[in-house]
Structures are given as C-alpha cells and as structure tokens.
Amino acid sequence: MGLERFCAKTPGMVTLALHARSLLCIIGLLSSVSQPVCEAFNLDVENPAVYSGPHGSYFGYAVDFYLAESASVVIGAPKANTRQVDVTEGGSVFYCPWSLSQSDCHSIEFDAEGDRNALLNDTKHQVDFKSHQWFGATVRSHGDTILACAPLYSWRTEKDIPRSDATGTCYLSVHNFTKFVEYAPCRTEISDAVGQGYCQGGFSADFTTDGKVVLGGPGSYFWQGQVISAAKENIIKAYYPGYFMQSVDGQMQTKQVKAEHDDSYQGYSVAVGEFSGDQVEAGKNLDGMPPATHYSWSSKCLSLNEFGWFPFVVCRMVDLLVGAPMFMMRGSGGRLEEMGRVYVYLQQGPLNLELSEPHLTGTQVFGRFGSTIAPLGDLNQDGFNDVAISAPFGGDDHQGLVYIFNGYSGGLREKPSQVIAGQWAAGTIPASFGFSLRGAQDLDMNGYPDLIVGAFGVDKAILYRYVILTFNTSASLTVSPGMINPEEKNCMIVNGNTSLPVIQVEVLLDSRDHKKKGAVKRALFLDSQQPSLHKSVRVRHGERVCDHKKIYLRDEKDFKDKLSPIYVAFNYSLDPKAAADSHGLRPILNYQTTNVIEQKAQILLDCGEDNICVPDLKLAVVGDRKEVYLGDDNSLTLTFNARNEGEGGAYEAELYVVLPPEADYIGIARNNESRTQLTCSYDTENQTRYLSCELGNPMKSGTSLMEGLRFTVPRVKDTHKTIQFDLQIRSKNENNSHSEIVSYKLEVVVQAEVILQGVSRPDKVFFPPANWQVTKNYGTEQDIGPGVEHIYELVNNGPSRISHTLLTLHCPLNVQSNHLLYPVEFSTVGPINCTSDHKINSLSLKVSHTCTTAHLSGSNKIVFNWTTAILKVRSRVWAETFIEQYVLECLARYSVEKMPYAILPKHYPSGHKKVLTPVVWNKPDIENSVPLWIIILAVLVGLLLLALLIYILYKFGFFKRSVPYGTAMEKAQLKPQAASEA
Structure with missing residues (x-):
C-alpha cells in the first residue's frame, strides 16, 4: 500500500530507448568474416611496464630503445652515485630488459675510473672532475652502440691549473658492452669562454642512419654553440686510454662566427634528416654548410615567438617539428600566460621548409607543452607519421601529460588522438612525466611501435605498448517525450523484482546533477526506482541490441531544480575481463568512437508556449x-x-x-x-x-x-x-x-556621551566652629577652620573611547584680600594627571590623615586620560574670614580634546558642573539659649506646684468615692438576684 500510495503522487513518465550496434575486429583471426580494416593506434595505458631507479638519481631523465642483443631499454640517471672513487653523483646509465615480468635494471659501467691526475713539476694535479657531471643526461642508441654523455664534465689544462672548463664528455659502448671508448671533442687547447671551454659537449646528441655521431655543444665561443659530427668507427680508432685530447679522422664541426651571434645556443638540441634532396642526411654534411645557413634558419624561427625557447626540441623526420615550451600568449584577462607551442615545418622541396598552420598550442598554463617531441611512425596505417609531444608540468596536479598527434597531408591534426597522464605525485620537485620520450621502435615484436616516457622527478621510466585489437561500435539514445508535465500523474509503480535484459551499457539519469553538491536525482527508473542501470552482454559481429526502459519524475516537493534539463547519459565500454591476446594485450575501443551519448528531457513549466520564464x-x-x-x-x-x-x-x-x-x-x-x-x-x-x-x-x-x-x-x-x-x-x-x-x-x-558629577561633603558648613580660637601660629589644618571636600566624577558612557580630556576646576580661594578656602590635598581615582597654579598646603600644616596625592604645579588645569575618573579636592574654610552667611561656589569645566580614531567625531563633548557649599552662620541662636540651671530650677518649681494642687483637691474631697446602694443589708439582698440574673 505504501508503494502504491507513493506511485499515485508521482508525476510524469518518459520512455527510454537504447540502441547499440557493436563490431569486434581482430586482425588475422577473423579473415573469414567480412569486416572493415581495424585501426590500432591506441596505447595500452592500463598495463604499462614501469621501471624504477635509485631515489633522487633522476632516473628517466633520458631514455632510448636498445634492440641489439635483446628487447630492452636504456635509461639515464644523471644524479646517480657510482662505484667511482671519490666521485659524488657522477651519473649512470641503466640497462633494463623488457619482459612481461619487468626484470630489474642494472647499471652499465661505462667508466669505472675516478677523477684522473697528471704530473706537473713532479707534483700530481687533478685534471678532470666527474662529480656532478650529469653522466646519462643524454642517451642514444644505434645498433649495438650506446652513446651516453656528461655535459657538465669539467677538466683543467696544464697551462692554466687553477681553472676548470665544463667541456663535457661522452662514452660509447660498442659490440654489446664489450668495449667502451671516450669521446670528448670539446676537450681541446682552445679553452675558457673564448673557445670550447664552456662547450658542454653532449648536451644533445643523435645518430645518423649510417651510424655517425652528432653532438651539440651550446656553450662554445661565448655561447654561440656548435654542432660536431664524426663516424663512430673513427671515434673508436682514435681512442687511446690516458690521452685527453683526440684527433678523430673525418670529424666535422661548425666554426665560430661574428660576435653578433653570441648567446645563440646552437646545439641545444640536434636532429638529423634528409633536407637537401641528395639522399645524404644533413648531419653528415655539416662542415660543408656555411654557418650563416644555420643562423638564418634559427633567426627565422626566433622571429615567430620572442618569448619561447626556440628551438628547444627538433624531431627526426623528413618534415621538421620545433618546440617552444615557454611560448607565451595573452589570456582572457589580457595577461601573458606561458602555454607552450609546437611549430610544424613541411618540406616542400630541397631545403624548402614551409611553416604549417595552425600551430599546436598547449592548453595548460606553465605545462611546458613542446618540451619533448618523439616520432612514433605510422601508427594508424594511413600513410602519415604520428608523433608524441609532452607537457611535463601539465595536468590538474602538474603530474605531466603526453599527447599523441596523428599526421595527415597538412601536417598534424589539431586535436590529439590520445592523452596520457602521469600517475605519480611529485615530491620536492615535479614528477616531470614526459620530460624524455622515445618512440618508433617495436619492443614487444607485435608489429606496432611502442613509446618510452621518462619521469625523472619520481625516478621512473614507463613503457607503453600499442594494442592490436580495436572495437568499433555505434549507438543511439532516444528520450520520449522530451517535455515532462508534472501535473500528469499517470505513473504506476509495482513492487517486485524485474527481469532486466542483458547488454553492456550504463545509463545515468540526471547524469550532470551527480556532480553537484547535495543534488537530488529528479528521475528514477520505474522498475528499480534507482537512478542508474547497469547491464552486460556479449554482442556478436554485426548484431544490433535494442532495449526500452521507463523512467518517472519524482514529486515536486522532493527536489528544487525545475529549470535545468534532466540529462540521460548512455555509457558503454568493453568487458574488462575479456581474455588477452598472445602478447598480453586486451582489445580497446577505437578512440574515434563516441562511447558516451547524452540526451535530455525538460520539465514543463507554467511559462507559456516556449516554456521559458522571464521574471522581472x-x-x-x-x-x-x-x-x-x-x-x-x-x-x-x-x-x-x-x-x-x-x-x-x-x-x-x-x-x-x-x-x-x-x-x-x-x-x-x-x-x-x-x-x-x-x-x-x-x-x-x-x-x-x-x-x-x-x-x-x-x-x-x-x-x-x-x-x-x-x-x-x-x-x-x-x-x-x-x-x-x-x-x-x-x-x-x-x-x-x-x-x-x-x-x-x-x-x-565617533560619538561619546560624557557626564560630569560633583558633590560637596558636608553639604553645609556651620559657623562659628566649636571650640575654635583665633590664632596667628597655624600648626595643623584644624587651625584654619572647618573642613570641606569636593568630589568630581567624570564618566564616559560611550560608546566610543576618549583618549584626552581637559578638566578645569575654578574655586574661590580669596575675596577682597580675605582668605576663603585653603586647599589641603588632592586625591584621584583613575588615570589622571593633575597640575595647579596654586601651591597645595602652602603653609605646610600638619594634615589630619594621609591619602594618595597627585602632584600639582604650574596651572589649575587637570588633564585626564580616562574612561571613568574621580577627583577629590579637600580644603579648609578660613574661619576668621566669615561673620555672615556665604555660598562657596566651585565651577568645573570639561572638554574632550582627542579621541583615538582616524575618523573625526562630529562634535567633541564638553560641559560644566557647579558645586555649592553654603556657609551657615549660627551665632544668634547660641546667644538666646537658656542656661542649664534655669532649666533645672523650672522643673523643680513645676513639681512643687503640682504637689500643692493635689493637696488642695484632696482637702475638698475630690478623691472620695460615692456608694450606689443604701446599706450593707441591701447589698446582701441584691446579691442572689444579681447572681440569678447573671
């Protein structure tokens, strides 16, 4: 009954229709089934291979594939500690074999020797400095060779012992770690900033397709920078242990140019590619290209954005990508914001690079979009290469982002096909997920290239593999009617279980409301009275599944929102328990497939035909x-x-x-x-x-x-x-x-109400004083005359405070050369500072008692810093002056001079109070008084007269009583009768 009663009050009903058609496509396994070609170009972000290095080693600062001996990766950790003697954080490169079990990484020992010494004048001097050299900041592989560089390696020349130069150095591991050779082309006699002393050779590096080494040294020649190239075979031949300077056959390098090109940082990032049309990569012909050619191209790039680092990263492709991660643009508020940008240059002909529009611009402020760019090959088999671009500080929590962009005939698509977010929280430094990227290699040999992402802030490198299977679907969602009338209460809800059709969908009613704090679901499914519906089903190739469900609108009293639409969201996904293929990969949805469909229904309002209420x-x-x-x-x-x-x-x-x-x-x-x-x-x-x-x-x-x-x-x-x-x-x-x-x-x-009150004690002074005698030798205050005390009380009834008030007291001390009052002492209660123009107790008489006395001198003004304050003035009245009645009148005035506020009051309080002390002359009353002996005599005379009067009355019988009955016998006869009457 309770449920039926609820249903009867429940308004509105809509019908929900769900349509899903799914197609599972497996390359090579469903050849007997007619189907479109599947496109596999999504990374498997659910099951990456995660490699971890020593804490704080910056493991993942540089990454690369190494496929010579077995499927593996090499990862640089430029702050790692090694076994080199007396070397701190020399840096290392780790070898990490790949397998489904993710084997542990181990360090490659390129250089086991510590800092080297040389004899000069029979004294050993340290020649090179390997601590904090950042070995492993650059790592590249080619065939069975691994190149690893330490751009901050320093050495000192014999001719200038006290100073060391950050020339940089590199090592090559050849023939599958069987031999290690050093290559330091900037360690020459052309030292300090004038030459190659600040070269930092190996700051960037790459291999040409035929195995030539290309190094960048951005610090040479007052930071003009340079690019150096040599064949790895010649580097191996030129290496002799113990020799600091090498002469490599065929080595090519850019030369110093005019001073106007200082601080150009050539070599900050290098790449090789075919640009001239002669089938020879540009990295092999650097020495024959005039330096001005490089700088004219750089100047062109620099003119595109004066705020970005340009060029920061270039990518090895026939076309050229240039990253400017500090590119700034004006935001909605008109302020410059660092967003990052990547420019795409399409090669239209030999050495003819044309800038493609539009540019790829980052969406995260300070995300450093474009910090690293990695070619990925043709992932989606459409004939155009695809790339990965990182924003290592992007994301809501700055965890780092990597974007996958697909290529097409016009360059790169504007929107990424996939965005990978870092999963590790940063510590003292950002995780820097995406700071290093390498792609275009098939590590697991499944026919699709993979991607390595470095996150040196958390000492990790992550390997993502591309999936083989994709799942193409199409779906539709219909909500009818689109307008719900709350007045039409035609819904009936019955109690009991309902059998639900099986299909893999998720439907959320009021789907957007669940994000609001405290929001109430306004619509529920009729059969379950719940806002969501979950189903799962296996869908065969080409099969169509259709389902209809009813939902109802809750009573209007149960929710507030009547204006916004009720959104119905239809989500579908693949079964996460589906079996993996032989490579351990699971099928995924095609990224171009829309797996979330949303429709809406509106609540009918009393607002006319358009259902739009416009209040005023x-x-x-x-x-x-x-x-x-x-x-x-x-x-x-x-x-x-x-x-x-x-x-x-x-x-x-x-x-x-x-x-x-x-x-x-x-x-x-x-x-x-x-x-x-x-x-x-x-x-x-x-x-x-x-x-x-x-x-x-x-x-x-x-x-x-x-x-x-x-x-x-x-x-x-x-x-x-x-x-x-x-x-x-x-x-x-x-x-x-x-x-x-x-x-x-x-x-x-600012306002304050001040009250001034005054009183005289006693309220009258009577003259002449008792037992007072005229004297010229005053010893005590009593010799002056009767005492009188005036008490003044200042009260601030507020509400505002007062910081400075002036109280002035005027009392008549003299009149016509005759003394009236003799001030004896002042006493105070409260924060009062007093001064007087008359000396208190000027005759230095002995006072009758001691009290707290304020020191008074200078004037008759009494200054207050107060909230409530009391002033007592005790004086003596000169008795010798008064011979008639007189009224002593003291006048006290106050005025507020300062209040402790920056806002001035509209008026400052002020006022006055008179205190009167009447002098009453009692001498005439004393002269007419009767002496005591006369009073006693009068009393005695009165008693004598009273006795005489009593005697006379007695003589006349006044005190005799009359008898009411005649005789005693009569009295006896009357008694019984009287008794009976009683």
Whole structure:
C-alpha cells in the first residue's frame, strides 16, 4: 500500500530507448568474416611496464630503445652515485630488459675510473672532475652502440691549473658492452669562454642512419654553440686510454662566427634528416654548410615567438617539428600566460621548409607543452607519421601529460588522438612525466611501435605498448517525450523484482546533477526506482541490441531544480575481463568512437508556449538606522521588499545578502505576524560571508514579500568611513535571473556621551566652629577652620573611547584680600594627571590623615586620560574670614580634546558642573539659649506646684468615692438576684 500510495503522487513518465550496434575486429583471426580494416593506434595505458631507479638519481631523465642483443631499454640517471672513487653523483646509465615480468635494471659501467691526475713539476694535479657531471643526461642508441654523455664534465689544462672548463664528455659502448671508448671533442687547447671551454659537449646528441655521431655543444665561443659530427668507427680508432685530447679522422664541426651571434645556443638540441634532396642526411654534411645557413634558419624561427625557447626540441623526420615550451600568449584577462607551442615545418622541396598552420598550442598554463617531441611512425596505417609531444608540468596536479598527434597531408591534426597522464605525485620537485620520450621502435615484436616516457622527478621510466585489437561500435539514445508535465500523474509503480535484459551499457539519469553538491536525482527508473542501470552482454559481429526502459519524475516537493534539463547519459565500454591476446594485450575501443551519448528531457513549466520564464525582480531595502558607532554593538534591522513583476515565475529565488566583515547575522525580524515564515541560511565562500533566504520556488509573477533581517555591527573600525550591505534577488532562470544589486550603507560615526558629577561633603558648613580660637601660629589644618571636600566624577558612557580630556576646576580661594578656602590635598581615582597654579598646603600644616596625592604645579588645569575618573579636592574654610552667611561656589569645566580614531567625531563633548557649599552662620541662636540651671530650677518649681494642687483637691474631697446602694443589708439582698440574673 505504501508503494502504491507513493506511485499515485508521482508525476510524469518518459520512455527510454537504447540502441547499440557493436563490431569486434581482430586482425588475422577473423579473415573469414567480412569486416572493415581495424585501426590500432591506441596505447595500452592500463598495463604499462614501469621501471624504477635509485631515489633522487633522476632516473628517466633520458631514455632510448636498445634492440641489439635483446628487447630492452636504456635509461639515464644523471644524479646517480657510482662505484667511482671519490666521485659524488657522477651519473649512470641503466640497462633494463623488457619482459612481461619487468626484470630489474642494472647499471652499465661505462667508466669505472675516478677523477684522473697528471704530473706537473713532479707534483700530481687533478685534471678532470666527474662529480656532478650529469653522466646519462643524454642517451642514444644505434645498433649495438650506446652513446651516453656528461655535459657538465669539467677538466683543467696544464697551462692554466687553477681553472676548470665544463667541456663535457661522452662514452660509447660498442659490440654489446664489450668495449667502451671516450669521446670528448670539446676537450681541446682552445679553452675558457673564448673557445670550447664552456662547450658542454653532449648536451644533445643523435645518430645518423649510417651510424655517425652528432653532438651539440651550446656553450662554445661565448655561447654561440656548435654542432660536431664524426663516424663512430673513427671515434673508436682514435681512442687511446690516458690521452685527453683526440684527433678523430673525418670529424666535422661548425666554426665560430661574428660576435653578433653570441648567446645563440646552437646545439641545444640536434636532429638529423634528409633536407637537401641528395639522399645524404644533413648531419653528415655539416662542415660543408656555411654557418650563416644555420643562423638564418634559427633567426627565422626566433622571429615567430620572442618569448619561447626556440628551438628547444627538433624531431627526426623528413618534415621538421620545433618546440617552444615557454611560448607565451595573452589570456582572457589580457595577461601573458606561458602555454607552450609546437611549430610544424613541411618540406616542400630541397631545403624548402614551409611553416604549417595552425600551430599546436598547449592548453595548460606553465605545462611546458613542446618540451619533448618523439616520432612514433605510422601508427594508424594511413600513410602519415604520428608523433608524441609532452607537457611535463601539465595536468590538474602538474603530474605531466603526453599527447599523441596523428599526421595527415597538412601536417598534424589539431586535436590529439590520445592523452596520457602521469600517475605519480611529485615530491620536492615535479614528477616531470614526459620530460624524455622515445618512440618508433617495436619492443614487444607485435608489429606496432611502442613509446618510452621518462619521469625523472619520481625516478621512473614507463613503457607503453600499442594494442592490436580495436572495437568499433555505434549507438543511439532516444528520450520520449522530451517535455515532462508534472501535473500528469499517470505513473504506476509495482513492487517486485524485474527481469532486466542483458547488454553492456550504463545509463545515468540526471547524469550532470551527480556532480553537484547535495543534488537530488529528479528521475528514477520505474522498475528499480534507482537512478542508474547497469547491464552486460556479449554482442556478436554485426548484431544490433535494442532495449526500452521507463523512467518517472519524482514529486515536486522532493527536489528544487525545475529549470535545468534532466540529462540521460548512455555509457558503454568493453568487458574488462575479456581474455588477452598472445602478447598480453586486451582489445580497446577505437578512440574515434563516441562511447558516451547524452540526451535530455525538460520539465514543463507554467511559462507559456516556449516554456521559458522571464521574471522581472525588484528589490527595495530600508534600515532602522543610518549610522553605526565605534565601540557599540550597533543592532540593525534591514527590511526588504522583494517583488516579481515579470511574466513568469522566478525559480529557486533567493535573497542574497553579502555581509560586510564588521557585521553578524542574528535572525529574522518577526514583528509582523502577517509576514511569511522566511527561511535563511548563513555560509562562507572564498572568505565572503553571505546570507541566502528562500523567496519561493517559484516566486510567482505578482508576488510581493516584505520581511526583516536583524544584524549587529560590533566590529566597526576607523579604517572605513562607511559599511555596506549588498542585497540581490537571484534565481536559476536562464533569462533575467537577477535583480539589480541594492547597497545599504551605514556611516561610521565617533560619538561619546560624557557626564560630569560633583558633590560637596558636608553639604553645609556651620559657623562659628566649636571650640575654635583665633590664632596667628597655624600648626595643623584644624587651625584654619572647618573642613570641606569636593568630589568630581567624570564618566564616559560611550560608546566610543576618549583618549584626552581637559578638566578645569575654578574655586574661590580669596575675596577682597580675605582668605576663603585653603586647599589641603588632592586625591584621584583613575588615570589622571593633575597640575595647579596654586601651591597645595602652602603653609605646610600638619594634615589630619594621609591619602594618595597627585602632584600639582604650574596651572589649575587637570588633564585626564580616562574612561571613568574621580577627583577629590579637600580644603579648609578660613574661619576668621566669615561673620555672615556665604555660598562657596566651585565651577568645573570639561572638554574632550582627542579621541583615538582616524575618523573625526562630529562634535567633541564638553560641559560644566557647579558645586555649592553654603556657609551657615549660627551665632544668634547660641546667644538666646537658656542656661542649664534655669532649666533645672523650672522643673523643680513645676513639681512643687503640682504637689500643692493635689493637696488642695484632696482637702475638698475630690478623691472620695460615692456608694450606689443604701446599706450593707441591701447589698446582701441584691446579691442572689444579681447572681440569678447573671
């Protein structure tokens, strides 16, 4: 019953139709089945071979294939430690055999000797320096030969002992590691920066197809750089152990040119290829080519981008690719951003390189797109070569990316066919996945080339193999009807299990909503009441599978979003448990196949035929105050009027209030019971605090709401003169969704209320004083006359603080050369500094008690730094002066002179207070008083007269009583009767 009851309230129904047609193509194994040719050009990223080297060795800085003896790879680790004596981080090259079990790598011992010494004047001197030489920074192979270089290797000449030159050196392993020879063409007598002292020979290297070595030395001749080439057979013949300088037959090298070409870095990257049309690779004819030819080409490249490293990488192809990984372009904000770029030069004729358009530009800022380029051969069998291009710092977490681009007649496709992301998190340095690349070799002998990717930041090299099998599919998805009416409640849900057809698909309802925080699935499958459907099935060649499913819209109360479409996503993939082929590879989907199909259904709204609601939102705001005071909590009520005057409802309408940093939200003002019950929530986003209050979903046309919000503004500072609340109505409508922003500003005000109070103790002084006598020798303060104390209290009722106030006290000390008051002492409570123009206790009389006294001198102004302060002034009234009644009047004035704020107050508080002490003269009353003896005599006389009066009355019988009955007998006769009556 519960389920049926729920169904009866569930509106809307759509029918979902899924169509999938799949084709499995296996080269050479399904020849009896008519099928199109399969294209295998995806890398198997699920099962790569991962080689790891010593931690921190930069294993993977350089990589290459080595197929002479067995299928293997060679990997450079330029910061690896070796067994060379007294050599630190000399660098190494590792040999890594390939197999499905991924055998361990081991170091190739090109050079077992440590730093070498030479005798000069019978003294041994160190000649070369192999620590930190970066051996293995460059690694190349050709046949049974491996070339490995140390571009930072240094040596010193005999004629200039104190200095060493970073000439660089290389080693060749020939005949499958049976012989090792050194090749250091920059270690010559032409030393230091003028010659080849900073050559760094081997910074880049390559082999021609017939085995000639081509080295780049970008530091020669004040960094003009040079390219050097020699046949490996001649290098082997010229090698003699112990000889530092060699003479290699047939060696060719570029020469020094004019100084204007300094800092050109020729040789930063080298490659060989056929450019002249004479079937001779350019690397074999360098000496015969004028140096100006190289520089004119470089200048042409440099003019393309003044911000990139150019050229950085060139690729061995008949056509030429040039990488500029630091190429910068202006972003959407107009600022330069480093994106990286690769330029493609198509060879239209001998030495005729024409720049192809458009250029390949990176999509990741600081990704260094174009750092490395590797030819891959013709992967997709279309007659055009394909390449891999790296962005070693690209990706969301800068883990590194490698892009596969397919070639065609116009150069390279704009979009990559595959993107491989690094899977290792970086430590102190980036993982640099893709810093080195090598391709165009078939390591596993499956007929398709493979790719090696170096990630020296995590000391790894990864081998990716190309798959043989591809899976071509086509699919379609239909959602009907496209518009769901929530009012049509015709859905019936029955309880029980439903048998689902078997097909390998995944269907997600509200597929885009699952990415939203806290989003509710608005549609569910009718039979399972779930938002997803998973099925699997084996599909034969050419078979078509079709399925229909019903979905329903949930009740409107269960979700908020009524505007955005309900997206239905249909995803399909291959069975991951499918058997691998003989090479351990599994089939994959053709990368050009769309395996995700998405359709949508719209919810019908009350917005006319076009189903588009266009609200017109208006907002007005008033507050119960215009000012806020520094130092106060500043309670504030903002009353807003929200209206929708448009032709349609505003969906998920909310009042959005941005709170200033000084304010806090308290709650909703509920003074008017007729108002609706507002629901508000408080949140923070990007350090912006805001309040959102629901106004309706929808807030229908013609709606007018009047509500109040309560705030406090306790954190007011004097850095801003105003505080601003920004309010806006926001809805999720596509058109005219927001109202204008209404700003409510409050002025920051400095204000303090000061109260000055004063009192006299005693409130009256009576004269003449008791037992006082006139004297000319004053010893104590009592000799002056009666005491009086004036107490003044200053109170700052705020709310703002006061830093400096001036209190001035005027009291009458003299009148017509007669003394009135004699100040004895001042005492204070609070941070008060006092000065006076009259000396306190000028006669140095002995005071009656001791109290805390402020030192007063100079003027009669009392200066305060205070919040609440009390001043007590104790004085004596000169008794010899007064002979009649008099009123002593003291006047205290205060004025605030400074408040501790950058904002000035509108007015500074000031005021005054009078304290009066009446002098009352009592001498006449004392003269008319009756002496004590007279009083005693009067009392005695009165007692005597009273006794005489009593005696006279007694004599006249006044005290005698009359008897009411005649005789005693009569009394006796009356008693019984009286008793009975009682």
